Amino acid sequence: MDPSQTKALTALEPFIQTVLTSKSPTPRFLADIITRATSAQGTYIFTELLQLEQIQSLQSSPEFKNYLTLLELFSWGTWEDFQATTGLPSLNEAQTLKLRQLSILSLAASPSFALTYANLLQSLSLSTPSELESLITATIYSELITARLSPITNPPVVHITSTAPLRDLRPLSLGHLIKVLETWEGRCAYVVNDLESQIEGIKASARKRAAKEATRDALLENALKEIKSEAKDTTTGQGAGARVAGPGHRKGHAGFPVRTVGGGRKNKGANKRDLEETEDDGEETFEDAPESGLTDDGMDVDEGVPIPQSSTAGGRLAKRRGG
Missing domain, CATH: 1.20.5 (Single alpha-helices involved in coiled-coils or other helix-helix interfaces)
Structure with a gap:
């Protein structure tokens, strides 16, 4: 059972016990019980009281039958039903507030009813928007609904997001x-x-x-x-190309081949022109060349082939001296 229902039944229980413990309740006594029950604070469910045989006996009393009808309206009816039914007893202030609050629960549960200010004012017989807002606020504080007022929208509306399950079913x-x-x-x-x-x-x-x-x-x-495979093939090809030159291929600084002419400076039999060319070639040495296999000039050179004296200027000079 919902907590709100438990709370409402607890508030109604004293009136039920009063009826049950009465030996021979008169119609006037039962009518007074109905008035007190519908006016009491926290009583929002009335089915348990309505189903009692003593209360149902009011149907046979022409004078107080209208109190039974009033209790039925508090159980499942609305304010509009009260206004449309003739011969009902007048309501006190507490009954008026409660019946309007219960009517709000029924109107909020109706999918075809728009909860605009205008519709609510008409259905609850209120005169001004401030009266409606006060009623909605009181209903919220009574924990009967969860709602929000929107007075500045066009049209002004009441947004009700939840209602307490306190209304009974109509016959x-x-x-x-x-x-x-x-x-x-x-x-x-x-x-x-x-x-x-x-x-x-x-x-x-x-x-x-x-x-x-x-x-x-x-x-x-x-x-x-594929990229890794191509890179590997390229690296393998470069290594094979470096070995093609063989061990007899000599290189100078940074891998450049060194050119030697006529055995370089070690060929003492070379003529002056060859020596000058050798000296010119010597200018191509690099100071930072590797130390292994280098001459005094810092260059790795091959031994030149001796030149016959008969074909050089030195050979002619020797002949003159000999002659």
């Missing part, structure tokens, strides 16, 4: 209730089917994205393998 309203529940069931089934369809669509999209990502990763992995 012969079970068929209508079944139709309402069937409609609600159909809407729930439609929502569930729509959600399942959306979930399946999301799963299908996720599978497509996963397949695309897998294809992309495979292409990327193959491309990386």
